[in-house]
Amino acid sequence: MARAKILIVEDEIITAQAIAGQLKRLGYDVVDIANSGTAALAKVAQTCPDLVLMDIVLKHRDMDGIEAAEQIRNQFKIPVIYLTAHSEAATLARAKVTEPFGYIVKPFNQRDLGITIEIALYKHQTQQQLIEREEFLSTILDSTHDAVVATDATGGITYMNPIAQTITGWSSTEAMDKPVTEVVQIFDEATNTVVENPVIRLLRGEPVPNQGHNRLLIARDGTKTPIVDHVSLMRPNDDDIKGAVLVVCNISERRQAQALELERVKLATEVAERQKAEAEIRKALTTEQELSELKSRVVAMISHEYRTPLAVILTSTELLKRYSTQLSQEKQQTYLDRIQMGVKQMAQLVEEVLTFNKAQAGELQFNPEPLNMEDFCLQLVDEQRLMVGDRYTLTYNPQLSSGEAELDKQMLRHIVTNLLSNAIKYSAKGTTVSLSLRREDDTLIIQVQDQGIGIPESEQPRLFSPFFRASNVSTIAGTGMGLSIVKNCVDLHQGQIAIASEVGKGTTVTVTLPVNAKPSSGDATH
Known part of the structure; x- marks a missing residue:
């Protein structure tokens, strides 16, 4: 340092x-x-x-x-x-x-x-x-296609992105500190009555029911825009409410498309067919809502996870831009190494998101090929060593009479890399993370052990659920996708994964894979 x-x-x-x-x-x-x-x-x-x-x-x-x-x-x-x-x-x-x-x-x-x-x-x-x-x-918020409005704990506006300013007719400066009920006025389209602002209901501690798509936002000049909205509380410490965030989506184009489709169905089909189409529409709307929620979680995750590497890249490039002539060659190389590390971290996150999406869609390709496991795992350990430097000690202990195995190389990389990065992420600096590799008959056993914060026993059954993170991770960055990806990759190999952990003492993850993995049901995809 x-x-x-x-x-x-x-x-x-x-x-x-x-x-x-x-x-x-x-x-x-x-x-x-x-x-x-x-x-x-x-x-x-x-x-x-x-x-x-x-x-x-x-x-x-x-x-x-x-x-x-x-x-x-x-x-x-x-x-x-x-x-x-x-x-x-x-x-x-x-x-x-x-x-x-x-x-x-x-x-x-x-x-x-x-x-x-x-x-x-x-x-x-x-x-x-x-x-x-x-x-x-x-x-990120300024670039989104949805209107985003943030308030304090009393409902006073503290932030509006450009889309929110456009759809309401209020500039950010004019709206600042004004009650959200004055700036964001919502009507029920069916009854033409004012709908109580969902932010106020949520801040009072009342549930906010799903109102569907029958809502209109009335702009300052009287313009009406069909919307769907979602509101959530800001709780930095999981206790004190600091305010709320209201996300409003303009569904004008979607409304027009739906109207045309409904008209086509009305003219072309009988009552039974129309009822079937309406059922399909309802199902599609439910799926859209689920996708919208997933989108919100992914956007929140990316905004959180990209901050650190982007901050490193921005800071390093700014220092090189301003003071390159005053910096030694060694210092310039340090900043270039930091930029490269930040880019690798961001690329790894993108790869993780893409892999997670394929896993959730059942589109991961299973392609086993001959591998020298000892050399392959050593390469992955060396990659992690390069990223963590001297902040952690990474040990590698292969105990193989034969390192040859037939496994999916890309999936194996996801398994080992995710387990090592998790072990490092949730361990204190200066501690040791170990990877061991051994073979028992026709079974390969990969074990990653750390001395980190551990996982509460009551939460361990949920570890492989998408986006789940243990309650004791505090402010440690993470996406909640890694172990879900690992579980999918292990399952495609027809292997098993087990986790033994104790809070404050560390975690041991054991992955058992057949040495010669074969696609299940004779299919190359899962």
Whole structure:
């Protein structure tokens, strides 16, 4: 991990040198020392530090530390920690306005300095990730074809995407903080009466029934648009309600198509045929609703899972773009490696989604071929080692008298890669993840073991259900598709999978496959 670079702004040279010594002993790089606000701004632009230690009172009165810190925050977005011998209320009040990341009163010891710096660096990193995630999510919401409206816990509007602004006739600026009932007005088409806004009902804790397609949204200018809507609560901590999200789909084109079809059926068929067609339509609408819900879950999953690799790619490309001439060859290669890693992670997610879709549709092709299992699994372990670097220890223990087997290569890759990535994802850094491989008669046994968070026993029977994630995963990223894919691949090999896990101690997954797998029922597809 790169050492944090720190700029010291202190007009007492002896004090500045003493602080520099403490920082070096703590393992930080001191990029320079400035004795005035103007000098500090120039050195920040020149050295691009990760953090600035700023003395509030500077003898060179071109600007004091607080003024300099404010300009550093506005221009460079770099965190600042104040160092001062003054703790007067007025000084503190001025300092707070600049949103510092720490405040240390002289004299201080090395330990306090280190703790304050680490907290500031972590807080800054977290804030930057949050900003990047919000920008990414906003881009996704702005690109969707459905209207999306978010509210606070009282029903006041906090966000509208462009489609929502178009369909309601309200700009985002005009609608901000206004009651959702004023901006999003919904009528029952059959009775021509106002429908209570589903957001308000949900925020009151009442169930929101499915109203079908007999609803109209009345825009600001009176334009009526047939819609279907879906509302859900925002619960960041699964307890406190922070607001609600209303998704509105314009079904004008669908309505027109349905009307034409119904007219054709009415003119061309008898009553019995018409009833049959209506039944099929109802079934189709149910399927559409299920697909809509699945779409929402997939969009939410992709928006969540793409944030981290996209943030890494965006940050690395921005740094290379801005500071390529100032970065060493080694540093440039590090950023290029990060970009490549992010692209691989995104490609892996796309591959996982495509495989999951084929598995759910029963379209996975089963094509067994001769494989050297020892070499094949070693390649997969090496790929994971390249991705995790030195953050984890990956061990590989093949115990095979013969490594030859006839299995589906692509499915086997899904099985081993998903199990290894899951073991790594849910384990603490510095722990060991092991893959063992052995053969018993005509059976191949693949076992992946970790020292991670484990899985609650009551939830283990649901692990292979699509999109299911255990309740103790907290904020660990994941799609809930991996084990479902693994189970499909194992079943197509006519194999078995077993999971033994204990919360806080780790998980062991054992996959048993026939050495010479054959397609079931004589068919190459499943």
